[in-house]
Amino acid sequence: MPEPAHATTAPDAATAPAVIEARDLSLTFETNDGPVHALRDVNLTIRKGDFVSFIGPSGCGKTTFLRVAADLEHPTGGTITVNGMSPEEARKSRAYGYVFQAAGLYPWRTIGGNIRLPLEIMGYPKPEQAGRVRRTLELVDLAGFENKYPWQLSGGMQQRASIARALAFDADILLMDEPFGALDEIVRDHLNEQLLALWARTEKTIAFVTHSIPEAVYLSTKIVVMSPRPGRVTDVIESPLPKERPLDIRDTPEFIEIAHRVREGLRAGHVED
Numbered sequence: 001m002p003e004p005a006h007a008t009t010a011p012d013a014a015t016a017p018a019v020i021e022a023r024d025l026s027l028t029f030e031t032n033d034g035p036v037h038a039l040r041d042v043n044l045t046i047r048k049g050d051f052v053s054f055i056g057p058s059g060c061g062k063t064t065f066l067r068v069a070a071d072l073e074h075p076t077g078g079t080i081t082v083n084g085m086s087p088e089e090a091r092k093s094r095a096y097g098y099v100f101q102a103a104g105l106y107p108w109r110t111i112g113g114n115i116r117l118p119l120e121i122m123g124y125p126k127p128e129q130a131g132r133v134r135r136t137l138e139l140v141d142l143a144g145f146e147n148k149y150p151w152q153l154s155g156g157m158q159q160r161a162s163i164a165r166a167l168a169f170d171a172d173i174l175l176m177d178e179p180f181g182a183l184d185e186i187v188r189d190h191l192n193e194q195l196l197a198l199w200a201r202t203e204k205t206i207a208f209v210t211h212s213i214p215e216a217v218y219l220s221t222k223i224v225v226m227s228p229r230p231g232r233v234t235d236v237i238e239s240p241l242p243k244e245r246p247l248d249i250r251d252t253p254e255f256i257e258i259a260h261r262v263r264e265g266l267r268a269g270h271v272e273d
């Protein structure tokens with residue numbers, strides 16, 4: 001579907017190079033109960049430096065979109081490119097880091113050991129591994145926790161460690177599948193603030209799945225509203241909010257207006273089971 005003409009877009013945001021580009025992207029899973037249309041005709045451009053949130057009810061294809069971009073699933077129709085390459089080429093060139101819903105840290109490895117793991121697999125020299133682990137721990141505010149084990153950290157700290165692991169090899173793109181869904185609201189607020197600061201500092205492109213309207217509006221430059229059966233994009237909202245966002249921006253009329261539009265989009269796409 002074409003992107004809405006009434007979107008308010010900062011001039012540079014519209015001209016930045018495309019990082020993820022989906023054209024008529026479809027994925028149908030063949031199951032014993034018949035075909036499941038996880039994605040149908042999704043058209044979307046994610047540009048360099050965008051923070052894009054995907055929001056929609058359970059089963060609308062948010063995770064599937066990220067998994068297709070990450071070459072973990074293969075489309076059955078249309079095309080998707082990542083940094084101008086096929087998802088397979090992008091995966092091989094380590095174009096992205098992936099953060100899963102659960103932190104997924106190995107309990108028998110220290111926090112440093114977990115972050116080092118992809119670097120070991122990629123064959124980085126040992127001294128460089130150590131430097132990268134140290135720098136990414138600083139980025140997520142976990143300096144000093146390198147030698148702790150995951151179970152010695154809170155849930156929020158574990159999620160930060162899993163973000164550090166995704167950042168360690170310095171990919172330009174971060175794919176984040178509901179990384180804060182299981183955390184309480186205060187911790188989530190804090191991590192949202194930290195993630196925004198990290199995004200501003202590193203100028204990465206972030207694709208972020210969430211169920212939370214306030215989280216989507218607070219974090220994003222662009223909000224993709226999806227609806228299920230078949231999974232499709234029903235609205236793309238370009239946020240007019242400034243890049244600097246203190247938490248109390250959530251009380252401003254601009255914020256409330258965008259949240260309202262997201263809610264309307266979700267309501268319009270709602271289907272009864």
Ligand SMILES: Nc1ncnc2c1ncn2[C@@H]1O[C@H](COP(=O)(O)OP(=O)(O)OP(=O)(O)O)[C@@H](O)[C@H]1O
Pocket residue numbers: 029030031036037038056057058059060061062063064065231
């Ligand atoms: N491997 C698979 N085989 C068959 N169906 C699948 C598979 N993976 C996902 N699906 C189906 O595709 C649809 C989209 O799933 P997806 O996980 O992308 O949704 P989602 O929007 O991320 O949901 P949630 O918010 O619950 O995480 C769902 O109906 C799901 O059951």
